[in-house]
Amino acid sequence: MSAGQRPGGRSARVRAAVLTAARGLLVDGYAELTVERIAQVAGVNKTSVYRRWTDLEGVLGDLLSEYASEVVPIPDTGELDTDLEELALLIRRGMTGEPGELITALAAAAPRNPRAAQIVRGFFAERFGLAEAVVNHAVARGELPQGTDARAAIELLGAPFFLRLLVVNEPIDEEFAQRIAAAAAAALRSGVFNPARGPRPAMGTSAAPPASRPGRQSDPSR
Protein backbone atom coordinates (compact mmCIF):
# COMPACT_ATOMS: atom_id res chain seq x y z
CA MET A 1 0.00 0.00 0.00
CA SER A 2 1.29 3.37 -0.84
CA ALA A 3 0.26 6.78 -1.95
CA GLY A 4 -2.77 7.60 0.12
CA GLN A 5 -3.99 11.13 0.26
CA ARG A 6 -1.44 13.81 0.15
CA PRO A 7 -1.91 16.74 2.48
CA GLY A 8 1.49 18.14 1.66
CA GLY A 9 2.49 21.70 0.97
CA ARG A 10 0.22 23.16 -1.62
CA SER A 11 -2.94 21.41 -0.57
CA ALA A 12 -2.49 22.67 2.93
CA ARG A 13 -1.86 26.14 1.63
CA VAL A 14 -5.02 26.12 -0.45
CA ARG A 15 -7.05 24.81 2.40
CA ALA A 16 -5.77 27.46 4.77
CA ALA A 17 -6.30 30.21 2.22
CA VAL A 18 -9.89 29.19 1.62
CA LEU A 19 -10.78 28.93 5.27
CA THR A 20 -9.15 32.24 6.03
CA ALA A 21 -10.96 33.91 3.17
CA ALA A 22 -14.26 32.42 4.27
CA ARG A 23 -13.73 33.61 7.77
CA GLY A 24 -12.90 37.05 6.55
CA LEU A 25 -15.97 37.28 4.37
CA LEU A 26 -18.23 35.92 7.03
CA VAL A 27 -17.95 39.02 9.14
CA ASP A 28 -19.64 40.93 6.33
CA GLY A 29 -22.64 38.72 6.79
CA TYR A 30 -23.90 35.54 5.28
CA ALA A 31 -25.67 37.37 2.50
CA GLU A 32 -22.37 38.31 0.90
CA LEU A 33 -20.93 34.86 1.22
CA THR A 34 -20.54 32.74 -1.89
CA VAL A 35 -18.16 30.06 -3.08
CA GLU A 36 -16.97 32.13 -5.99
CA ARG A 37 -16.13 35.08 -3.82
CA ILE A 38 -14.30 32.94 -1.32
CA ALA A 39 -12.24 31.37 -4.09
CA GLN A 40 -11.50 34.77 -5.51
CA VAL A 41 -10.37 36.20 -2.20
CA ALA A 42 -8.34 33.10 -1.47
CA GLY A 43 -6.65 33.36 -4.85
CA VAL A 44 -7.83 29.89 -5.74
CA ASN A 45 -9.95 28.46 -8.47
CA LYS A 46 -13.53 27.77 -7.53
CA THR A 47 -13.34 24.20 -8.75
CA SER A 48 -10.81 23.50 -6.06
CA VAL A 49 -13.26 24.64 -3.47
CA TYR A 50 -16.12 22.63 -4.91
CA ARG A 51 -14.00 19.50 -5.23
CA ARG A 52 -12.67 19.60 -1.73
CA TRP A 53 -15.73 20.85 0.13
CA THR A 54 -18.62 20.10 -2.20
CA ASP A 55 -20.55 23.02 -0.85
CA LEU A 56 -20.44 26.43 0.67
CA GLU A 57 -21.84 24.75 3.74
CA GLY A 58 -18.98 22.29 3.67
CA VAL A 59 -16.55 25.16 4.11
CA LEU A 60 -18.64 26.55 6.93
CA GLY A 61 -18.74 23.14 8.51
CA ASP A 62 -14.98 23.04 8.47
CA LEU A 63 -14.83 26.41 10.14
CA LEU A 64 -17.29 25.29 12.76
CA SER A 65 -15.31 22.16 13.48
CA GLU A 66 -12.40 24.37 14.38
CA TYR A 67 -14.55 25.85 17.10
CA ALA A 68 -15.73 22.41 18.04
CA SER A 69 -12.19 21.29 18.66
CA GLU A 70 -11.52 24.21 20.96
CA VAL A 71 -11.68 23.10 24.54
CA VAL A 72 -14.45 24.86 26.39
CA PRO A 73 -13.93 25.19 30.10
CA ILE A 74 -17.21 23.99 31.57
CA PRO A 75 -17.77 26.07 34.71
CA ASP A 76 -17.33 24.33 38.04
CA THR A 77 -17.47 26.95 40.74
CA GLY A 78 -19.04 24.71 43.34
CA GLU A 79 -22.46 26.31 43.19
CA LEU A 80 -25.27 25.84 40.76
CA ASP A 81 -26.24 29.47 40.30
CA THR A 82 -22.79 30.73 39.51
CA ASP A 83 -22.10 27.73 37.29
CA LEU A 84 -25.21 28.46 35.29
CA GLU A 85 -24.33 32.10 35.02
CA GLU A 86 -20.84 31.34 33.82
CA LEU A 87 -22.25 28.88 31.36
CA ALA A 88 -24.73 31.41 30.03
CA LEU A 89 -21.96 33.93 29.55
CA LEU A 90 -19.98 31.29 27.74
CA ILE A 91 -22.89 30.56 25.45
CA ARG A 92 -23.27 34.24 24.86
CA ARG A 93 -19.69 34.52 23.72
CA GLY A 94 -20.25 31.60 21.38
CA MET A 95 -23.26 33.27 19.85
CA THR A 96 -21.97 36.73 19.18
CA GLY A 97 -19.44 37.81 16.62
CA GLU A 98 -17.97 35.37 14.20
CA PRO A 99 -19.26 32.11 15.64
CA GLY A 100 -22.70 33.65 15.71
CA GLU A 101 -22.54 34.35 12.01
CA LEU A 102 -21.34 30.84 11.41
CA ILE A 103 -24.19 29.30 13.34
CA THR A 104 -26.68 31.55 11.66
CA ALA A 105 -25.41 30.60 8.24
CA LEU A 106 -25.44 26.88 8.89
CA ALA A 107 -28.80 26.96 10.59
CA ALA A 108 -30.19 28.89 7.66
CA ALA A 109 -28.84 26.33 5.22
CA ALA A 110 -30.05 23.37 7.23
CA PRO A 111 -33.61 23.10 5.91
CA ARG A 112 -32.34 22.78 2.36
CA ASN A 113 -29.09 20.99 3.01
CA PRO A 114 -29.09 17.76 5.01
CA ARG A 115 -25.37 17.91 5.56
CA ALA A 116 -25.61 21.36 7.06
CA ALA A 117 -28.42 20.12 9.28
CA GLN A 118 -26.25 17.24 10.39
CA ILE A 119 -23.35 19.53 11.18
CA VAL A 120 -25.43 21.86 13.29
CA ARG A 121 -27.18 19.07 15.09
CA GLY A 122 -23.96 17.26 15.86
CA PHE A 123 -22.22 20.37 17.06
CA PHE A 124 -24.89 21.28 19.54
CA ALA A 125 -25.49 17.73 20.63
CA GLU A 126 -21.90 17.65 21.74
CA ARG A 127 -21.91 21.11 23.27
CA PHE A 128 -25.12 20.54 25.16
CA GLY A 129 -23.84 17.21 26.33
CA LEU A 130 -20.79 18.85 27.84
CA ALA A 131 -22.88 21.53 29.47
CA GLU A 132 -24.99 18.96 31.24
CA ALA A 133 -22.06 18.51 33.59
CA VAL A 134 -23.06 21.70 35.33
CA VAL A 135 -26.37 20.20 36.30
CA ASN A 136 -24.92 16.81 37.11
CA HIS A 137 -22.36 18.36 39.40
CA ALA A 138 -25.15 20.07 41.29
CA VAL A 139 -26.90 16.73 41.61
CA ALA A 140 -23.74 15.09 42.91
CA ARG A 141 -23.37 17.95 45.34
CA GLY A 142 -26.88 17.42 46.61
CA GLU A 143 -28.15 20.77 45.38
CA LEU A 144 -30.57 19.05 43.07
CA PRO A 145 -32.36 15.72 43.41
CA GLN A 146 -31.16 12.61 41.67
CA GLY A 147 -32.54 12.02 38.22
CA THR A 148 -32.87 15.68 37.34
CA ASP A 149 -33.20 16.01 33.58
CA ALA A 150 -29.99 17.81 32.79
CA ARG A 151 -30.57 17.81 29.08
CA ALA A 152 -33.90 19.57 29.35
CA ALA A 153 -32.46 22.16 31.68
CA ILE A 154 -29.62 22.93 29.31
CA GLU A 155 -32.06 23.23 26.46
CA LEU A 156 -34.03 25.75 28.46
CA LEU A 157 -30.89 27.69 29.17
CA GLY A 158 -29.64 27.70 25.60
CA ALA A 159 -32.85 28.20 23.71
CA PRO A 160 -33.36 31.93 24.29
CA PHE A 161 -30.02 32.65 22.67
CA PHE A 162 -31.08 30.89 19.52
CA LEU A 163 -34.36 32.72 19.53
CA ARG A 164 -32.58 36.04 19.54
CA LEU A 165 -29.92 35.00 17.09
CA LEU A 166 -32.08 33.29 14.51
CA VAL A 167 -35.54 34.74 14.79
CA VAL A 168 -35.91 37.94 16.67
CA ASN A 169 -32.49 39.33 15.94
CA GLU A 170 -32.13 41.27 19.13
CA PRO A 171 -28.88 42.00 20.92
CA ILE A 172 -27.52 39.33 23.19
CA ASP A 173 -25.85 41.16 26.03
CA GLU A 174 -24.48 40.01 29.33
CA GLU A 175 -27.47 41.09 31.30
CA PHE A 176 -29.65 38.96 29.09
CA ALA A 177 -27.41 35.97 29.68
CA GLN A 178 -27.50 36.50 33.41
CA ARG A 179 -31.23 36.67 33.50
CA ILE A 180 -31.59 33.51 31.47
CA ALA A 181 -29.23 31.75 33.84
CA ALA A 182 -31.27 32.88 36.82
CA ALA A 183 -34.45 31.68 35.16
CA ALA A 184 -32.94 28.28 34.46
CA ALA A 185 -31.76 28.03 38.04
CA ALA A 186 -35.22 28.83 39.32
CA ALA A 187 -36.78 26.25 37.02
CA LEU A 188 -34.30 23.64 38.13
CA ARG A 189 -34.94 24.25 41.79
CA SER A 190 -38.68 24.16 41.31
CA GLY A 191 -38.48 20.49 40.50
CA VAL A 192 -39.87 20.80 37.00
CA PHE A 193 -37.05 18.72 35.64
CA ASN A 194 -37.52 16.03 38.15
CA PRO A 195 -38.94 12.89 36.51
CA ALA A 196 -40.71 11.82 39.70
CA ARG A 197 -43.20 14.68 39.66
CA GLY A 198 -43.93 14.92 36.03
CA PRO A 199 -44.60 18.26 34.40
CA ARG A 200 -46.83 19.48 37.22
CA PRO A 201 -45.08 22.23 39.18
CA ALA A 202 -46.98 21.54 42.41
CA MET A 203 -46.45 24.98 43.83
CA GLY A 204 -49.55 25.78 45.81
CA THR A 205 -53.12 24.71 45.35
CA SER A 206 -53.82 21.48 43.62
CA ALA A 207 -57.33 22.70 43.11
CA ALA A 208 -57.12 22.40 39.37
CA PRO A 209 -59.90 20.15 38.10
CA PRO A 210 -58.69 16.98 36.42
CA ALA A 211 -60.40 17.92 33.21
CA SER A 212 -58.19 17.30 30.23
CA ARG A 213 -58.93 20.75 28.88
CA PRO A 214 -59.23 23.12 31.80
CA GLY A 215 -59.47 26.23 29.66
CA ARG A 216 -62.60 27.44 28.07
CA GLN A 217 -61.39 27.99 24.62
CA SER A 218 -60.44 24.82 22.90
CA ASP A 219 -60.72 25.67 19.34
CA PRO A 220 -60.54 22.83 16.89
CA SER A 221 -61.24 25.19 14.04
CA ARG A 222 -58.48 25.52 11.52
Place this chain on the structure above:
Amino acid sequence: MSAGQRPGGRSARVRAAVLTAARGLLVDGYAELTVERIAQVAGVNKTSVYRRWTDLEGVLGDLLSEYASEVVPIPDTGELDTDLEELALLIRRGMTGEPGELITALAAAAPRNPRAAQIVRGFFAERFGLAEAVVNHAVARGELPQGTDARAAIELLGAPFFLRLLVVNEPIDEEFAQRIAAAAAAALRSGVFNPARGPRPAMGTSAAPPASRPGRQSDPSR
Protein backbone atom coordinates in the same frame (compact mmCIF):
# COMPACT_ATOMS: atom_id res chain seq x y z
CA MET B 1 -58.22 58.98 -13.18
CA SER B 2 -59.78 56.27 -11.22
CA ALA B 3 -59.22 52.58 -11.35
CA GLY B 4 -57.08 51.71 -8.45
CA GLN B 5 -55.94 48.18 -8.09
CA ARG B 6 -58.19 45.52 -9.39
CA PRO B 7 -58.52 42.43 -7.30
CA GLY B 8 -61.38 41.14 -9.41
CA GLY B 9 -61.95 37.70 -10.85
CA ARG B 10 -58.84 36.46 -12.56
CA SER B 11 -56.31 38.10 -10.29
CA ALA B 12 -58.01 36.59 -7.33
CA ARG B 13 -58.02 33.22 -9.02
CA VAL B 14 -54.32 33.38 -9.77
CA ARG B 15 -53.54 34.47 -6.29
CA ALA B 16 -55.56 31.69 -4.75
CA ALA B 17 -54.06 29.10 -7.09
CA VAL B 18 -50.52 30.14 -6.24
CA LEU B 19 -51.08 30.16 -2.51
CA THR B 20 -52.82 26.82 -2.62
CA ALA B 21 -50.04 25.33 -4.69
CA ALA B 22 -47.41 26.72 -2.34
CA ARG B 23 -49.22 25.33 0.64
CA GLY B 24 -49.47 21.96 -1.02
CA LEU B 25 -45.81 21.86 -1.90
CA LEU B 26 -44.75 23.05 1.50
CA VAL B 27 -45.78 19.84 3.17
CA ASP B 28 -43.13 18.07 1.12
CA GLY B 29 -40.57 20.25 2.83
CA TYR B 30 -38.88 23.49 2.05
CA ALA B 31 -36.16 21.80 0.06
CA GLU B 32 -38.59 21.00 -2.74
CA LEU B 33 -40.08 24.45 -2.78
CA THR B 34 -39.30 26.76 -5.66
CA VAL B 35 -41.09 29.54 -7.49
CA GLU B 36 -41.04 27.68 -10.76
CA ARG B 37 -42.59 24.59 -9.26
CA ILE B 38 -45.27 26.59 -7.52
CA ALA B 39 -46.15 28.33 -10.76
CA GLN B 40 -46.24 25.03 -12.57
CA VAL B 41 -48.52 23.38 -10.02
CA ALA B 42 -50.73 26.46 -9.91
CA GLY B 43 -51.04 26.44 -13.68
CA VAL B 44 -49.67 29.95 -13.84
CA ASN B 45 -46.70 31.56 -15.47
CA LYS B 46 -43.74 32.17 -13.21
CA THR B 47 -43.55 35.82 -14.18
CA SER B 48 -46.93 36.34 -12.60
CA VAL B 49 -45.58 35.01 -9.36
CA TYR B 50 -42.46 37.12 -9.50
CA ARG B 51 -44.39 40.24 -10.38
CA ARG B 52 -46.91 39.90 -7.64
CA TRP B 53 -44.73 38.51 -4.89
CA THR B 54 -41.20 39.40 -5.91
CA ASP B 55 -39.81 36.38 -4.16
CA LEU B 56 -40.44 32.88 -3.01
CA GLU B 57 -40.32 34.36 0.46
CA GLY B 58 -42.99 36.84 -0.53
CA VAL B 59 -45.36 33.97 -1.20
CA LEU B 60 -44.45 32.39 2.10
CA GLY B 61 -45.01 35.70 3.80
CA ASP B 62 -48.49 35.85 2.35
CA LEU B 63 -49.18 32.38 3.65
CA LEU B 64 -47.93 33.36 7.05
CA SER B 65 -50.05 36.46 7.12
CA GLU B 66 -53.07 34.23 6.74
CA TYR B 67 -52.09 32.61 9.99
CA ALA B 68 -51.38 36.00 11.46
CA SER B 69 -54.90 37.11 10.74
CA GLU B 70 -56.38 34.11 12.46
CA VAL B 71 -57.60 35.04 15.87
CA VAL B 72 -55.68 33.20 18.53
CA PRO B 73 -57.57 32.69 21.74
CA ILE B 74 -55.12 33.79 24.39
CA PRO B 75 -55.76 31.58 27.39
CA ASP B 76 -57.47 33.16 30.38
CA THR B 77 -58.32 30.43 32.82
CA GLY B 78 -57.87 32.54 35.90
CA GLU B 79 -54.65 30.92 37.00
CA LEU B 80 -51.12 31.48 35.80
CA ASP B 81 -50.02 27.87 35.60
CA THR B 82 -52.89 26.68 33.50
CA ASP B 83 -52.72 29.78 31.33
CA LEU B 84 -49.07 29.10 30.60
CA GLU B 85 -49.75 25.47 29.87
CA GLU B 86 -52.53 26.32 27.47
CA LEU B 87 -50.32 28.88 25.86
CA ALA B 88 -47.50 26.40 25.44
CA LEU B 89 -49.84 23.91 23.84
CA LEU B 90 -51.03 26.65 21.54
CA ILE B 91 -47.49 27.47 20.55
CA ARG B 92 -46.84 23.81 19.98
CA ARG B 93 -49.74 23.61 17.56
CA GLY B 94 -48.39 26.63 15.75
CA MET B 95 -44.99 25.01 15.40
CA THR B 96 -45.90 21.59 14.13
CA GLY B 97 -47.24 20.64 10.76
CA GLU B 98 -47.72 23.24 8.09
CA PRO B 99 -47.11 26.42 10.08
CA GLY B 100 -43.92 24.84 11.35
CA GLU B 101 -42.67 24.32 7.84
CA LEU B 102 -43.60 27.86 7.01
CA ILE B 103 -41.72 29.29 9.94
CA THR B 104 -38.74 27.10 9.21
CA ALA B 105 -38.63 28.23 5.63
CA LEU B 106 -38.89 31.91 6.43
CA ALA B 107 -36.41 31.73 9.25
CA ALA B 108 -33.99 29.95 6.97
CA ALA B 109 -34.37 32.62 4.33
CA ALA B 110 -34.03 35.47 6.78
CA PRO B 111 -30.24 35.79 6.91
CA ARG B 112 -30.10 36.29 3.14
CA ASN B 113 -33.37 38.08 2.65
CA PRO B 114 -34.16 41.20 4.67
CA ARG B 115 -37.81 41.05 3.78
CA ALA B 116 -38.10 37.53 5.07
CA ALA B 117 -36.35 38.63 8.24
CA GLN B 118 -38.81 41.47 8.60
CA ILE B 119 -41.78 39.16 8.12
CA VAL B 120 -40.61 36.70 10.73
CA ARG B 121 -39.70 39.39 13.18
CA GLY B 122 -43.00 41.18 12.76
CA PHE B 123 -45.03 38.04 13.06
CA PHE B 124 -43.48 37.00 16.32
CA ALA B 125 -43.37 40.49 17.72
CA GLU B 126 -47.12 40.53 17.39
CA ARG B 127 -47.67 37.03 18.63
CA PHE B 128 -45.41 37.48 21.60
CA GLY B 129 -47.06 40.75 22.35
CA LEU B 130 -50.45 39.08 22.52
CA ALA B 131 -49.10 36.31 24.69
CA GLU B 132 -47.85 38.80 27.24
CA ALA B 133 -51.46 39.17 28.31
CA VAL B 134 -51.15 35.88 30.17
CA VAL B 135 -48.46 37.34 32.38
CA ASN B 136 -50.14 40.68 32.71
CA HIS B 137 -53.35 39.06 33.80
CA ALA B 138 -51.48 37.24 36.51
CA VAL B 139 -50.03 40.56 37.60
CA ALA B 140 -53.44 42.15 37.68
CA ARG B 141 -54.70 39.20 39.65
CA GLY B 142 -51.94 39.64 42.17
CA GLU B 143 -50.28 36.34 41.36
CA LEU B 144 -47.17 38.16 40.23
CA PRO B 145 -45.68 41.45 41.38
CA GLN B 146 -46.13 44.67 39.46
CA GLY B 147 -43.57 45.36 36.83
CA THR B 148 -42.90 41.75 35.97
CA ASP B 149 -41.17 41.59 32.61
CA ALA B 150 -43.82 39.82 30.58
CA ARG B 151 -41.87 39.99 27.38
CA ALA B 152 -38.88 38.20 28.81
CA ALA B 153 -41.07 35.52 30.30
CA ILE B 154 -42.79 34.87 27.01
CA GLU B 155 -39.44 34.68 25.27
CA LEU B 156 -38.35 32.07 27.77
CA LEU B 157 -41.51 30.12 27.15
CA GLY B 158 -41.31 30.28 23.38
CA ALA B 159 -37.61 29.82 22.82
CA PRO B 160 -37.33 26.08 23.36
CA PHE B 161 -39.80 25.45 20.59
CA PHE B 162 -37.64 27.35 18.16
CA LEU B 163 -34.58 25.49 19.31
CA ARG B 164 -36.21 22.20 18.49
CA LEU B 165 -37.76 23.37 15.29
CA LEU B 166 -34.80 25.18 13.79
CA VAL B 167 -31.64 23.62 15.10
CA VAL B 168 -32.02 20.40 16.99
CA ASN B 169 -34.91 19.07 14.96
CA GLU B 170 -36.42 17.00 17.71
CA PRO B 171 -40.10 16.21 18.11
CA ILE B 172 -42.26 18.79 19.82
CA ASP B 173 -44.86 16.85 21.75
CA GLU B 174 -47.40 17.87 24.33
CA GLU B 175 -45.35 16.68 27.25
CA PHE B 176 -42.52 18.89 26.11
CA ALA B 177 -44.84 21.86 25.92
CA GLN B 178 -46.17 21.18 29.38
CA ARG B 179 -42.73 20.97 30.87
CA ILE B 180 -41.67 24.21 29.28
CA ALA B 181 -44.77 25.87 30.64
CA ALA B 182 -44.02 24.62 34.11
CA ALA B 183 -40.45 25.85 33.84
CA ALA B 184 -41.61 29.29 32.77
CA ALA B 185 -44.06 29.40 35.66
CA ALA B 186 -41.33 28.52 38.10
CA ALA B 187 -39.04 31.17 36.69
CA LEU B 188 -41.79 33.76 36.87
CA ARG B 189 -42.58 33.01 40.47
CA SER B 190 -38.95 33.08 41.44
CA GLY B 191 -38.85 36.79 40.75
CA VAL B 192 -36.21 36.61 38.04
CA PHE B 193 -38.32 38.78 35.83
CA ASN B 194 -38.81 41.52 38.37
CA PRO B 195 -37.17 44.84 37.67
CA ALA B 196 -36.14 45.02 41.32
CA ARG B 197 -33.60 42.31 40.58
CA GLY B 198 -32.73 39.40 42.76
CA PRO B 199 -34.95 36.43 43.55
CA ARG B 200 -37.82 37.36 45.80
CA PRO B 201 -40.70 35.27 46.98
CA ALA B 202 -43.70 36.09 44.86
CA MET B 203 -47.16 36.52 46.31
CA GLY B 204 -45.95 39.19 48.69
CA THR B 205 -47.07 42.09 46.57
CA SER B 206 -47.07 44.93 49.00
CA ALA B 207 -43.97 46.98 48.38
CA ALA B 208 -44.93 47.84 44.84
CA PRO B 209 -43.86 51.42 44.15
CA PRO B 210 -46.61 53.68 42.84
CA ALA B 211 -45.73 53.37 39.19
CA SER B 212 -47.96 55.59 37.14
CA ARG B 213 -48.78 52.88 34.63
CA PRO B 214 -48.79 49.32 35.80
CA GLY B 215 -47.06 46.88 33.47
CA ARG B 216 -45.98 49.40 30.95
CA GLN B 217 -42.41 49.95 30.01
CA SER B 218 -41.78 53.18 28.29
CA ASP B 219 -38.40 52.69 26.72
CA PRO B 220 -37.42 49.24 25.63
CA SER B 221 -33.95 50.09 24.41
CA ARG B 222 -33.84 49.63 20.72
Place this chain on the structure above:
DNA sequence: CTCCAATCGCAACCTGTGTTGCTTTTTGAG
Protein backbone atom coordinates in the same frame (compact mmCIF):
# COMPACT_ATOMS: atom_id res chain seq x y z
C1' DC C 1 -71.86 47.33 -25.07
C1' DT C 2 -67.41 49.72 -25.37
C1' DC C 3 -63.05 50.68 -24.15
C1' DC C 4 -58.88 51.45 -21.32
C1' DA C 5 -55.99 50.03 -17.92
C1' DA C 6 -54.54 46.24 -15.08
C1' DT C 7 -52.90 41.91 -15.29
C1' DC C 8 -51.41 37.79 -17.31
C1' DG C 9 -48.81 34.67 -20.66
C1' DC C 10 -45.01 33.96 -23.51
C1' DA C 11 -40.47 33.85 -25.08
C1' DA C 12 -36.17 35.52 -25.15
C1' DC C 13 -32.54 36.81 -22.33
C1' DC C 14 -29.19 37.68 -18.40
C1' DT C 15 -26.66 36.04 -14.44
C1' DG C 16 -24.57 33.32 -11.10
C1' DT C 17 -23.99 28.61 -9.33
C1' DG C 18 -22.20 24.36 -9.87
C1' DT C 19 -20.22 20.57 -13.26
C1' DT C 20 -17.11 18.34 -16.50
C1' DG C 21 -13.09 17.15 -19.29
C1' DC C 22 -8.71 18.15 -19.90
C1' DT C 23 -4.03 20.26 -19.06
C1' DT C 24 -0.55 21.82 -15.93
C1' DT C 25 1.75 21.92 -11.66
C1' DT C 26 3.26 19.82 -7.39
C1' DT C 27 4.41 16.24 -4.26
C1' DG C 28 7.07 12.65 -2.41
C1' DA C 29 8.79 7.89 -2.96
C1' DG C 30 12.30 5.40 -5.14
Place this chain on the structure above:
DNA sequence: CTCAAAAAGCAACACAGGTTGCGATTGGAG
Protein backbone atom coordinates in the same frame (compact mmCIF):
# COMPACT_ATOMS: atom_id res chain seq x y z
C1' DC D 1 16.93 13.22 -10.33
C1' DT D 2 12.91 10.84 -12.21
C1' DC D 3 8.32 9.91 -12.60
C1' DA D 4 3.52 8.46 -11.53
C1' DA D 5 -0.17 9.94 -8.90
C1' DA D 6 -2.63 13.70 -6.73
C1' DA D 7 -4.27 17.88 -6.65
C1' DA D 8 -4.92 22.52 -8.73
C1' DG D 9 -5.95 25.44 -12.75
C1' DC D 10 -8.57 26.55 -16.75
C1' DA D 11 -12.27 26.95 -19.91
C1' DA D 12 -16.33 25.58 -21.65
C1' DC D 13 -20.76 24.27 -20.47
C1' DA D 14 -25.31 23.06 -18.24
C1' DC D 15 -29.01 24.79 -15.72
C1' DA D 16 -31.94 27.10 -12.49
C1' DG D 17 -33.34 31.52 -10.80
C1' DG D 18 -34.78 35.71 -12.03
C1' DT D 19 -35.71 39.79 -15.49
C1' DT D 20 -37.58 42.25 -19.45
C1' DG D 21 -40.40 43.65 -23.42
C1' DC D 22 -44.44 42.96 -25.77
C1' DG D 23 -48.68 41.17 -27.28
C1' DA D 24 -53.09 38.93 -25.58
C1' DT D 25 -56.83 38.75 -22.04
C1' DT D 26 -59.79 40.37 -18.82
C1' DG D 27 -62.29 43.26 -15.39
C1' DG D 28 -65.26 46.89 -14.54
C1' DA D 29 -66.46 51.91 -15.03
C1' DG D 30 -69.13 54.60 -18.03
